[in-house]
Amino acid sequence: MxxxxxxxxxxxxxxxxxxxxxxxxxxxxxxxxxxxxxxxxxxxxxxxxxGLVDAHTHLDKSLLGYPWYKNEVGPRLIDKIDNERKVKRDYGLDAHVQSMRQSLQSVGYGTTLIRTHVDIDTDQGLIALEGVMETRRQLTRVVEIEIVAFPQSGLIRRPGTAELIDRSMAMGADLVGGLDPCGMDRDPKGHLDTIFAIAEKHGKGIDIHLHEGGELGAFSMDMTFERIRAHGMQGKVAVSHAFCLGAPDWNMTQGLIDTCTELDVPILTTAPPSREVPSLKRLRAAGVRFGAGVDGFRDTWGPYGNGDMLERAMLLGMKNNLRRDDELALALDVCTTGGAVAMDRTRHALxxxxxxxxxxxxxxxxxxxxxxxxxxxxxxxxxxxxxxxxxxxxxxx
Amino acid sequence: MxxxxxxxxxxxxxxxxxxxxxxxxxxxxxxxxxxxxxxxxxxxxxxxxxGLVDAHTHLDKSLLGYPWYKNEVGPRLIDKIDNERKVKRDYGLDAHVQSMRQSLQSVGYGTTLIRTHVDIDTDQGLIALEGVMETRRQLTRVVEIEIVAFPQSGLIRRPGTAELIDRSMAMGADLVGGLDPCGMDRDPKGHLDTIFAIAEKHGKGIDIHLHEGGELGAFSMDMTFERIRAHGMQGKVAVSHAFCLGAPDWNMTQGLIDTCTELDVPILTTAPPSREVPSLKRLRAAGVRFGAGVDGFRDTWGPYGNGDMLERAMLLGMKNNLRRDDELALALDVCTTGGAVAMDRTRHALxxxxxxxxxxxxxxxxxxxxxxxxxxxxxxxxxxxxxxxxxxxxxxx
CATH class of the missing domain: 2.30.40.10 (Urease, subunit C, domain 1)
Structure with a gap:
């Protein structure tokens, strides 16, 4: 200070x-x-x-500093997830070193606040969390890092993961993570009940990766809304990606957006050009807190990206077809103050x-x-x- | 040489x-x-x-070299078109100077072949064409420039434009341009009959800007196909953008794609993140010639872009969700040899x-x-x- x-x-x-x-x-x-x-x-x-705000990334998994990773991964989500666990083992990937590399690269680009999802799974246990926490400690005066304990390989399908997430929260993770309750865990009730129970036990918030599109994503959001009401967790549960909010069915998506407003559910986007995504202007008009992030990059998932949230503001603008100068200013706000507000920081403003x-x-x-x-x-x-x-x-x- | x-x-x-x-x-x-x-x-x-191939751009209209253009343009297509004519007059924009600036910037990025659409309208007549032709003459040994005489402000709605396009072809333009036969000219029959007649008279090809989405775009493509058959212009008519080929209705789009293959209709994309676009892999699989371009940039239409076709390969990859190294190579091919093939250059290859x-x-x-x-x-x-x-x-x- x-x-x-x-x-x-x-x-x-x-x-x-x-x-x-x-x-x-x-x-x-x-x-x-x-x-x-x-x-x-x-x-x-x-x-x-x-300061730029990266509200959705994965500090523990970039391959920065390694030779180019030749991607020959299969087309399914599970191919990518299984491949990543294997590469981590083969490389002996050190989450502390990788998160230092990515964090400092992001700092060079002007990012001063990061929310990172850290893989918690039964292969590697809590080692990635420990590595990222060490990075957070070393960079206290450089960049603020908020950690989501994230079941990348599934929660219900891999018994023991819930206990690891629970321990992560006790160790100092800031939020409980979730992932595609239907598509990944094939048990939306089990998945959501588990993460809400852990969050309630520790008095922490939740951030759910939701790639599920259209009606499937809408269903998972609805089940999430039910639990926000039941647990009184208004304002404490964010949804990342939320591709279903970009579906063409206006009535369906407006119902979801209105409920995000009512229950104060922040939405965090990475604005991928290849997917339907939540509309920046539509969510802003509805009063939904809205942030953006670079997502993982230069990792086993894909080659694109570099950590630059100013470039992300450009991609957000291109994806939302923002052309006027006042619209560009809106994109920048999402990548700075807006993202911070979505992360409950109220005075991150010039x-x-x-x-x-x-x-x-x-x-x-x-x-x-x-x-x-x-x-x-x-x-x-x-x-x-x-x-x-x-x-x-x-x-x- | x-x-x-x-x-x-x-x-x-x-x-x-x-x-x-x-x-x-x-x-x-x-x-x-x-x-x-x-x-x-x-x-x-x-x-x-x-050499990188920019198969779709607008050399005559960038504002490179001017102070930042503050974009406050209205939301409709016609707002943008009317605004652009006004700005050109207000600035006294010199198409030769602007096309020199953009061409040389693109050359710095490695582009050696460009197809540019040049505005032909009843306000400015043929002055933009003359300017770009002078640039082409001066840069003969630097970059190859192919010119489409393009009715940006409409053909039927602005009487006299067809005659100007006809004169453009006599002056040395390479292709006849078209633009949204339904959406822009409100007379698809009149628009398409006119451009095919001019093309046939001069023995030249056609490149049609088609932003019309879904069923409307499919209708305009169908009307174009009818005239390709009637005039025996197989292999001579390209469609730029062709957003309708990215529509979700698989049967409709497959019918269009199959006809593109049958009639050898090259498709040229700029891969805008905000729109449905033709799928690179799907068109390649169907044997459709497929190129890419940077479109206009830093102009009254929008702020994004810089002329870099290697960055465009990245955007094309992101839009098409290409992650594997073999897929990235495909994106690069579209931005080099593939684009040249779409422009009838068969030996543009390493x-x-x-x-x-x-x-x-x-x-x-x-x-x-x-x-x-x-x-x-x-x-x-x-x-x-x-x-x-x-x-x-x-x-x-």
């Missing part, structure tokens, strides 16, 4: 201003603010935005009293910054300078 | 080899080829790919006898080259070096 004065910045693309951070929070935004012995950075007229997380980006306008996503000049986390010119100051292992 | 020896390259990601170009064509690919007085370039082990268009890209594998799309080390057009380290040797105006 440090002090810093950033001079000659353009907050959110507006007029030139100085930004003073005191004790890690924004104390003042205005012209010609006095330096008074604090470190000073000159933004050179660059646009300042809040405003007095807001968290001192600032990124200086290149471009004449916010739109240009998003479209070109050039290397970030400066990244500040709670007043600490953590990256310059696209590189985190701390070296990657 | 020059000679060049490229040493230590990895053709299409394979084993190290030298590539000798003589008189603009690939004369030999092998180990330790003799230099014999020709210029030599050392690829340093980089991957060599054929093979003996092929055109000496070579790009050296960064990456351990083809997949990494696509995913990272780092600046191109070297770009060669018919044996001439035209770009180094991401920049065309000829300066942009």
């Amino acid at each position: 440090s002090d810093l004065l950033i001079k000659n910045a353009r907050p959110i693309g507006g007029e030139l201003a100085d930004i003073r951070i005191e004790n890690g929070r924004i104390a003042a935004i205005g012209s010609s603010l006095a330096a008074e012995g604090v470190p000073v950075e000159d933004a050179g007229g660059r646009i300042a935005i809040p 405003e007095v009293g807001g968290r001192g997380d600032i990124v200086l980006v290149e471009g004449e306008t916010l739109g240009e910054a998003i479209v070109t996503h050039a290397p970030r000049k400066l990244v500040v986390t709670a007043g600490n300078i953590v990256a310059r010119d696209g590189k985190s100051l701390r070296e990657r292992p | 020059s000679d060049l020896l490229i040493k230590n390259a990895r053709p299409i990601g394979g084993e190290l080899a030298d590539i000798r170009i003589e008189n603009g064509r690939i004369a030999a690919i092998g180990s330790s080829l003799a230099a014999e007085g020709v210029p030599v370039e050392d690829a340093g082990g980089r991957i060599a790919i054929p 093979e003996v006898g092929g055109r000496g268009d070579i790009v050296l890209v960064e990456g351990e594998t083809l997949g990494e080259a696509i995913v990272t799309h780092a600046p191109r080390k070297l770009v060669v057009t018919a044996g001439n070096i035209v770009a180094r380290d991401g920049k065309s040797l000829r300066e942009r105006p």
